Amino acid sequence: MPASPDLARTIHVGHAARLATLIDEARAAGAELVAGGEHDVAQRFIAPTVLVDVPEQARVAQEEIFGPVSPVVTFDHIDDVLARLDGAAKPLALYLWSNDAAQVASMLARSSSGSVVVNHCLQQFMHTGLPFGGIGQSGIGSAHGVHGFKAFSHERAVLRGGPLLTARAFFPPYRGWQQRLATALTAWLARR
16 A cells, blocks of 8 residues: 555554454445445555445444444435434444434434534544543543543542531530521521
């Protein structure tokens, strides 16, 4: 494969071999290669690849890919899409191509996924103002921007007792001023 300043290589030969196998298996099962398909595992090169008419049982349609391979699944009716989604693990991302606002609204209301992108792909991953993460089997939590900071941070509460916060005032036995303080605090908290 020729060197290209625009196309990166996979990080590991084993991952390149996995991607090449996903492509080859899908094609052998009847998927149509629309673009790409070339690979050189030794060089860790996988050309950006688009497959259509991918059989539902093909591994490339079932597994997370993590590479430049896009299995395109087409449908004639939105209910077919929803039926397929209902029977599968929740996707990390759902890419919907439609100019029908009602169809888009229906998909958003009736499906569950980590993120949804309408009439584009991968842009949600680069947008630091949006959380990126899965749901269910595709992952938990969110990454990127403030969402990632909050997801991967732990806010630890620290309270230090002082002259107004003494253990003696809050633990039994309650007498005189302690009883009045407990009653006043309870009444104040009940109003909040």
